[in-house]
Amino acid sequence: xxxxxxxxxxxxxxxxxxxxxxxxxxxxxxxxxxxxxxxxxxxxxxxxxxxxxxxxxxxxxxxxxxxxxxxxxxxxxxxxxxxxxxxxxxxxxxxxxxxxxxxxxxxxxxxxxxxxxxxxxxxxxxxxxxxxxxxxxxxxxxxxxxxxxxxxxxxxxxxxxxxxxxxxxxxxxxxxxxxxxxxxxxxxxxxxxxxxxxxxxxxxxxxxxxxxxxxxxxxxxxxxxxxxxxxxxxxxxxxxxxxxxxxxxxxxxxxxxxxxxxxxxxxxxxxxxxxxxxxxxxxxxxxxxxxxxxxxxx
Numbered sequence: 001x002x003x004x005x006x007x008x009x010x011x012x013x014x015x016x017x018x019x020x021x022x023x024x025x026x027x028x029x030x031x032x033x034x035x036x037x038x039x040x041x042x043x044x045x046x047x048x049x050x051x052x053x054x055x056x057x058x059x060x061x062x063x064x065x066x067x068x069x070x071x072x073x074x075x076x077x078x079x080x081x082x083x084x085x086x087x088x089x090x091x092x093x094x095x096x097x098x099x100x101x102x103x104x105x106x107x108x109x110x111x112x113x114x115x116x117x118x119x120x121x122x123x124x125x126x127x128x129x130x131x132x133x134x135x136x137x138x139x140x141x142x143x144x145x146x147x148x149x150x151x152x153x154x155x156x157x158x159x160x161x162x163x164x165x166x167x168x169x170x171x172x173x174x175x176x177x178x179x180x181x182x183x184x185x186x187x188x189x190x191x192x193x194x195x196x197x198x199x200x201x202x203x204x205x206x207x208x209x210x211x212x213x214x215x216x217x218x219x220x221x222x223x224x225x226x227x228x229x230x231x232x233x234x235x236x237x238x239x240x241x242x243x244x245x246x247x248x249x250x251x252x253x254x255x256x257x258x259x260x261x262x263x264x265x266x267x268x269x270x271x272x273x274x275x276x277x278x279x280x281x282x283x284x285x286x287x288x289x290x291x292x293x294x295x296x297x298x
Contacts, residue, residue: 032152032272033060039085056106063127065113069106091122126151137240141270142182144173184269224265244295253278
């Protein structure tokens with residue numbers, strides 16, 4: 001069975017169309033969130049076996065948990081079992097929060113995986129354990145073309161320039177044990193022979209607070225800002241560097257505003273949205289756009 005992908009999820013904005021200057025804790029997320037729709041069933045253990053609680057899909061997944069849409073209420077604090085539909089994979093989890101009702105007549109809950117041995121396996125995505133954010137320009141979900149391994153990847157300046165120019169990059173694959181070609185997982189991606197998935201990875205690029213401390217890539221690319229009030233906004237990213245980016249937008253973002261962006265963005269493959277903070281702005285001559293400077297919060 002095929003699973004669809006989308007880019008919709010709550011984002012911190014004000015009702016006026018100006019992004020709110022929120023101040024989230026940069027350490028709240030221990031791994032990137034990958035926006036992927038995977039069909040799931042939720043149950044809980046009982047003395048007689050298992051009690052079925054509902055079915056639905058993931059909204060986003062991470063190393064430690066997921067946001068899920070289900071068609072029944074889930075008690076906060078309840079220990080449950082998450083089972084992938086069509087895939088022989090399941091994991092225990094704890095319901096940690098309720099977010100909102102969903103247009104699909106479901107409800108969105110947050111769950112935290114409780115078995116460390118299963119965290120990397122249930123989603124079929126490898127989350128790095130030794131990332132170096134200070135050297136990162138782009139964050140993307142990439143696939144090894146040789147073995148199909150899916151991995152949240154952190155690209156430096158050289159790798160980012162190659163990736164933006166050729167839509168692929170050479171990286172060392174731990175599963176193949178050699179250097180292979182990696183690209184974005186366009187279309188539907190088989191997770192196993194029995195099932196296939198299509199994902200939205202949260203990708204992002206960044207420009208450091210001292211933006212002259214690192215070489216900037218003067219390569220234009222497309223980004224996307226998630227905005228629950230105004231809808232997702234596709235923007236032109238004018239330059240990239242370690243720690244941050246510059247982008248152009250007709251909308252107003254106050255200095256200090258925290259937003260979620262995917263860079264590079266495409267509607268045909270997974271996207272990874274990361275938190276960035278607006279640290280400066282300028283108005284180019286003869287333009288109705290504003291160029292913003294933003295830095296990563298994680």
